[in-house]
Amino acid sequence: MPLITSTQMFKNAHKGGYAIGAFNVNNMEIIQGIVEAAKEEKSPLILQVSAGARKYASPIYLKKLVEAAVEDSGLDIVLHLDHGESFEICKACIDDGFTSVMIDGSKYPFEENIALTKKVVDYAHSKGVVVEAELGKLAGIEDDVDVSAKDATFTDPDEAVEFVKRTGVDSLAIAIGTSHGAYKFKGDPRLDFERLEKITNLLPNTPLVLHGASTVLPEFVKMCNEYGGSIPGAQGVPEDMLLRASKLGVCKINIDTDLRLAMTAAVRKFLIENPSEFDPRKYLSPARSAIKNMVQHKIKNVLGSSNTLK
Numbered sequence: 001m002p003l004i005t006s007t008q009m010f011k012n013a014h015k016g017g018y019a020i021g022a023f024n025v026n027n028m029e030i031i032q033g034i035v036e037a038a039k040e041e042k043s044p045l046i047l048q049v050s051a052g053a054r055k056y057a058s059p060i061y062l063k064k065l066v067e068a069a070v071e072d073s074g075l076d077i078v079l080h081l082d083h084g085e086s087f088e089i090c091k092a093c094i095d096d097g098f099t100s101v102m103i104d105g106s107k108y109p110f111e112e113n114i115a116l117t118k119k120v121v122d123y124a125h126s127k128g129v130v131v132e133a134e135l136g137k138l139a140g141i142e143d144d145v146d147v148s149a150k151d152a153t154f155t156d157p158d159e160a161v162e163f164v165k166r167t168g169v170d171s172l173a174i175a176i177g178t179s180h181g182a183y184k185f186k187g188d189p190r191l192d193f194e195r196l197e198k199i200t201n202l203l204p205n206t207p208l209v210l211h212g213a214s215t216v217l218p219e220f221v222k223m224c225n226e227y228g229g230s231i232p233g234a235q236g237v238p239e240d241m242l243l244r245a246s247k248l249g250v251c252k253i254n255i256d257t258d259l260r261l262a263m264t265a266a267v268r269k270f271l272i273e274n275p276s277e278f279d280p281r282k283y284l285s286p287a288r289s290a291i292k293n294m295v296q297h298k299i300k301n302v303l304g305s306s307n308t309l310k
């Protein structure tokens with residue numbers, strides 16, 4: 001079984017009204033937990049690597065670990081670069097054998113984002129690799145922010161159409177109110193579904209991507225806080241909102257924070273309850289299991305991608 005692109009996966013997800021989970025990976029235990037869950041659920045899977053992950057683990061280790069996961073599990077897996085900042089890092093990953101890259105030009109003005117994205121698309125497509133780009137800014141928006149501020153940061157539907165047309169990009173990350181990390185909303189969670197609907201109606205054939213989509217599971221926040229941590233007020237995107245988004249053209253849902261919280265909660269609990277243990281295998285085993293259970297829950301109940309392997 002090989003590393004594959006997300007093209008067919010997204011077509012199936014689009015048609016089926018479900019989403020594929022894209023999980024950030026940084027080490028062996030994280031990869032194993034995620035892959036075990038996807039295998040048991042018979043679910044398609046995207047593993048994504050950030051620039052920070054490449055720096056932490058070194059590119060070669062992550063690539064080889066993902067290859068080992070493919071060989072060991074027999075699953076087809078997409079290996080994706082998350083938030084590529086430049087043409088150079090996208091090219092390096094494509095040359096390393098990634099099957100998908102994200103060029104994140106969202107911090108640049110529209111025309112510069114188009115030019116950078118197009119350059120990556122041209123190179124990637126010549127090598128059979130697919131590209132995700134981003135339009136709009138993801139930073140969290142508070143409830144009381146006025147409409148014009150929202151318009152300045154959230155993805156503009158008409159611009160999205162022009163962007164996709166001029167770049168030839170394969171999927172598009174949009175900003176509708178999510179943000180990265182564990183503190184997504186100050187008040188009640190709110191996403192701009194009206195905007196999402198507009199974008200998906202104008203771009204019915206473009207798979208949309210939701211970044212910052214962790215639900216920040218209360219059980220893990222509580223566990224972290226109970227066992228010596230301090231992450232008060234953490235709040236994520238409610239599960240029902242992700243379900244709704246997956247019916248409105250969102251085919252890829254990005255999850256990192258939930259992996260971090262599951263792993264940290266399990267390690268904290270184990271070490272506090274077993275103060276004399278110092279074998280990393282002892283505390284990384286429950287961490288890996290916590291990741292597996294969390295991912296399995298997501299695939300089954302939030303993403304809806306169980307039993308969709310073709």
Ligand SMILES: O=C(CO)COP(=O)(O)O
Pocket residue numbers: 024082083179180181182210211212213214215254255256257258
């Ligand atoms: O978007 C992400 C990775 O690109 C992860 O988002 P979270 O911080 O919500 O997990």
Ligand SMILES: O=C[C@H](O)COP(=O)(O)O
Pocket residue numbers: 024050051052053082083180256257
């Ligand atoms: O979107 C960002 C991901 O959560 C990756 O985070 P990182 O850059 O700390 O690896």
Ligand SMILES: [Zn+2]
Pocket residue numbers: 083104106134138
């Ligand atoms: Zn971004």
Ligand SMILES: [Zn+2]
Pocket residue numbers: 083180211212254
């Ligand atoms: Zn992201």
